[in-house]
Amino acid sequence: MxxxxxxxxxxxxxxxxARLRPDHQAVVCAGQAVTYAELHRDSDRTAQVLRATGVGSGSRVGYLGKESVQYWELAFACAKTGAVLVPVNWRLTAQEVDHILRDSDTEALLVDEEHLPVVAEVRAGLPTLHTVLRVDAPADDPDGLMARKAAVGDDTIDAAGDDDESPVVQIYTSGTSGLPKGVVLPHRSFFNVAEAMDAHGLDWFDWKPGDRSLCGLPGFHIGGLSYGMQAFNAGVTVVSLPAFISSDAVRVIEEERVTTAIVAPAMLELMLAEPAVGRGALSTLRKVVYGGSPIGEDLLRRALDVLDCDFLQIYGSSETGNFAVCLPPADHVVGSPLLRAAGRPYPGIEVRIEDQDGKPLPVGEVGEICVRTPARMLGYWRLPEATAQTVVDGWVRMGDAGCLDEDGYVHVRDRVNDMIIVAGENVYPAEIEDALARHPAVAGAAVVGLPHERWGESVHARVVLEPGQRAGARDLLLFLRGRLADFKIPTSYDFAEALPRNPSGKILRRAIRAELSAPATTTG
Known part of the structure; x- marks a missing residue:
């Protein structure tokens, strides 16, 4: 094509x-498999169910559940109705889920049985949510998706138009304010980069006939969603796990003869630690795509020794439509300094480094990484000021500090916005600091990421207590449970009399990280 x-x-x-390869498997997940013809038909039915509830063009439709065939079905159904899919991180607390559904004005929500209690807790307070359907309900449950689909029959839906600028997905990502923001992505976000690679004959991120691709990143994450859509665009098979468990990933790769996979480096490390994975295991893999953080040299050495396949790093964000920069397989050489680079921009994408005044910096100088990409977001949902701060003259400010080398490789040096990445999950300090400040004994807190051998980074909190108050790490941990998702809760704490600040009063998280990461010294 x-x-x-x-x-x-x-x-x-x-x-x-569905026309080109109707009988080819489109999705395999948890023992269920559907062909492209079946996925097309079932997404038609789901689209009719949505329209029958009043969902129309521009409506927001949420999904709260683990990975499933029905998730991808809903994604295509939303596109067919002109609605916008709002995938919700199932690891979030009820309070966090409430914010996303409320902020997005979600009208219909598809949920699995495991997460019905969360919906029951928040539903009554949501003014726009008029329909909740369980995706895994039995066929005789009137509030189940299966029963509703059976009732509408096989009529072909009159699908929405072909405007690739229309919104189709709204992914929530936290920011420095601590409140998650809805990143609104148009259809073009899922096509422009692949088209540019094809036009330039690059096989960095390639697909071959018969590929079966493990999507180890969740669909509520831009990496998982974008990767899945690239696979569908190529007409290959997407293999999903309800949730990432390393033993399950290894088993599924072998049973389904998976040829490509996308994972976070921490996931790859867990897979290599599985007893069943020795040299020559997982021999069907030809390429592993990873993102979220660079791969450690020791991990790459072990992965190359055991898996003997190509590796590809991607760097991007929800705001850029995910793929922006790539470290191709040829640069994954043990001992190469390029392993510390994020990679080179994809064709059609530009990267520049700016100083604090927004002026471009020359090669080698560190500033904020900015990306200009045809796949970028339409904007943050109902946040024009935040959008204007992030997208300036078409350039997306990544919030990362870095530089370009003479060959055009992007090197990430630090995070301007202090984001922490825990096993591929984005964690934002301001959100956690705000939650800690609600404890009656806490006068202030600063949250930073520290290197972690398995997870990439761990969350650490420095806490200042109110005069005369007492609280320990266990007290704070128990306080945060139920207020924050587990992966956001600090795993370590220290207590201080004050937090380091600059002259304008801003907390210097970088100073805390440097202090905690410094080698211990001894006296004698």
């Missing part, structure tokens, strides 16, 4: 693949 005839909307992709 040439670039000129390639579908440029999600509804166009599934319709095209």
């Amino acid at each position: 040439t670039t000129s005839t390639r579908p440029r909307t999600l509804q166009g992709v599934i319709a095209h693949q």
Whole structure:
């Protein structure tokens, strides 16, 4: 299929693949498998169910559940109705889920049985949520998706138009304010980079006939969602896990003869630690894609020795539509200094480094990494000021400090926005600091990420207590449970009389990280 005839909307992709390869497996998850023809038909039915509830163009439709065939079905159904999919991180607390559903004005929500209690807790207070359907309910449950789909029959839906600028996904990402923001992505975000690679003949991120691709990152994460859509666009099979468990990932790769996979480096390390994984194991793998953090040299050495396949790093964000910079397989050489680089921009994407005044910096100088990409977001949902701060003259400010070398490779040096990445999950200090400040004994807190051998980073909190008050690490941990998702809760604490601040009063998290990461000294 040439670039000129390639579908440029999600509804166009599934319709095209259903015609081209109707009997080819599209999704395999938890023992369930559907072909492209079945995925097209079932997403038609789901789209009719949504329309029957009043969902229309621009409506927000949420999904709260673990990975499933029905998740991808809903994604295409939303595209067909002109609705916008709002995937919700199932690890979040009820309070966090409430904010996302309330902020997005979600009208219909699909949920699995495991997360019904969270929905029951928040539903009554949500003014726009009028429909809740359980995706894994039995066929005779009137509030189940299966029963509703059976009632609408097999009529083909009159799908939405082919405007690739129309919004199709709203992914929530936290920010320095501590409140999650909805990143609104149009259809084009899932096509432009692949088209540019094809036009330039690059096989960095390639697909081959018969590929079966493990999507180890969750669908509520831009990495998992974008990777899955790239696979559908290529007409290959997406293999999903309800949730990432390293033993399950190893088993599924072997049973389903998986050829490509996307994981976080921490996930890869857990897989290599599985007893069943020795040299020559997982021999069907030809390429592993990873993101969220660079791969450690020791981990790469072990992975190359055991898996003997290509490795590819991606760097991007929800705001850039995910893929922006790539470290291709040829640069994954043990001992190469390029392993510390994020990679080179994909074709059609530009990267520059800016100083604090927004002026471009020359090669080698450290400033904020900015990306100009045709796949970038439409904006933050109902936050024009935040959008204007992040996207300036078409350039997306990444919030990372870094530099460019003479060959155009991007090197990330630090995080301007202090974001922490725990096993591929983005964690934002301000959100945790705000939660800690609600404890009656806490006068202030600063949260930083510290290196962690298995998870990439761990969350650490420095806490200042109110005069005369007492609270320990266990007290704070118990206080945060139920207020924050488990992966956001600090795993370590220290207590101080004051927090380091600059002259304007801003907390210097970088100084805390440097202090805690410094080698211990001894006196004698």
